[in-house]
Amino acid sequence: MVSYRKRGNAWQYEISYKDQNGKYKKLRKSGFLLKSEAILAASKVQTEHPNLTTVKSGSESLVSYYKRWIQVYKQNAVTPITYNKYQNTAKHAIELFGDLKLKDLTKLIYQERLNEFAKTHARRTVSCFHKQLRACILEALDEKIITTDPTRKAVITGQERPKMAKTLNYADWTKLLRYLNTSQIGEMIIYLAAVTGMRYGEIVGLTSNDIDLENKLINVNKAWDYKYKTGFMKTKTRSSVREIAIDSETSRKLDKFLECHASEPNRPIFMNAAGHILVSAEINKVLTEKLAELKIPRITFHGLRHTHASILLYKGVSVLSVSRRLGHSNITTTQSTYLHIIKELESQDQDKIIAILNNISK
Known part of the structure; x- marks a missing residue:
């Protein structure tokens, strides 16, 4: 039921409704110069919020709603590491949006705050922040707490990181391996990444039980949460559980390392x-200092994994074998990641094919 009355020089509407507990509540708004304006506004509220309880929900802050949303929908549905990322988004949202109410969030405000965040963060980080916050806001839209999507067509920007090489060439790779002091923890980790292509979490999650020196195998069956320090955790995918064959020199270095670091x-x-x-x-600091010492172009630690895969492909190892060694979930992942190398190798194969056919008539 809606009623209207004039208070001073302005009109007010009052809507009576029952809340979710069956109790009568009243929604009032004043400040309309004409009664027709108050009627129009009340009609709009009733159309957009049929049960009217969502009108009150719109007074909740964006940050508060986001925190409740991740607790209900994400806490028990994602890994602790992923949930921690959602919590980090909440921290950034507090700095950017403060106590801004859901009903007051507009496209312009959202884009302004996103641009502010982008001034000090990489484009990829901004994209992740937007993706997580937008999922929550769309939930509010579904609940009719808000009537429009303020994140629609948001423009993602961010700081560009200085470009660096993604992989080492064969000469620099072999040079790095020759001059690593594998009695040191950091440099032994780097050595293993370069000769196995293992992920960092997989390497630091290794125990002596995982290393079979007799058969020259490394068993990857878990990883270590080095970022949030929760201990052992599952590998990235089920296919990441694998056995990796190692050469005699790597086996010897591991044996010596285990003797020194029992x-x-x-x-x-x-x-x-x-x-x-x-x-x-x-570990990236250790790697950067070592590369600088050897006058080798800088790459990230993850670049050692790419280097290992690239060298194997260039040396004629099949994509399937490389995919299994890296622990990719499927060969398509390997093909898409190293597409530029595969295309280059295909071009070389075409030359080999023509050469074979040319020899037929000789």
Whole structure:
């Protein structure tokens, strides 16, 4: 039921309704110069919010709604690491949106705050932030708490990181391997990444039980959460559980390393005496300093994985074998990641095919 009355020089509408508990509530709004304006506004509210409870929900702040949303929809549905990312988004949202109410969030405001975030973050980070926040806002749209999508057609920008090589060439790769001091934890980790293509979490999750020196195999069956320090965790995908064959030199270096760094069977072999495992920033620092010392172009630690795969492909190892060694979920992932190399190799194969056919008539 709607009623109207004039208060001073302005009109007010009052809508009576029952809340979710069956109790009568009243929704009032004043400040209309004409009664017709109050009637039009009340009609719009009733059309957009048939049960009227969502009108009150719109007074909740965006950050508060987002926190409740991730707790209900994400906490028990994603891994602890992924949930932590959603929580980080909440921290950024507090800085950007403060106590801004859902009903007051417009496309312009959203884009302005997104642009502000982009001033100090990489484009990929901004995209992830937008993706997580937008999913929550669309939920509010579905619940009719808001009537339009303020994130629609948002423009994603961000800081461009300085470009660096993604992989080492064969000469620099072999040079790096020759000059690594594999008695040191950090440099042994780098060596293993370069000769196996393992992910960082997989390497630092290795225990002595995972290393079969007799058969020259490394068993990848878990990873280590070096970022949030929750301990052992599952590998990235089911296909990441695999056996990786190693050469005699790598086997010898591992044997010597294990002698110098004896540890319990279920304790990570790269955990130091203080119980610390290097985080990604620390291992990248070790790698950067080593590459600078050897006058080799800088790459990231993950670039060692790409280097390993690229060299195997260039040396004629099949895409299927490389895919299995890397622990990719399917061969399509490998093909898409190393498409430029595969195309180059296909071009070389075409030349070989023509050469074979040309020899038929000779």
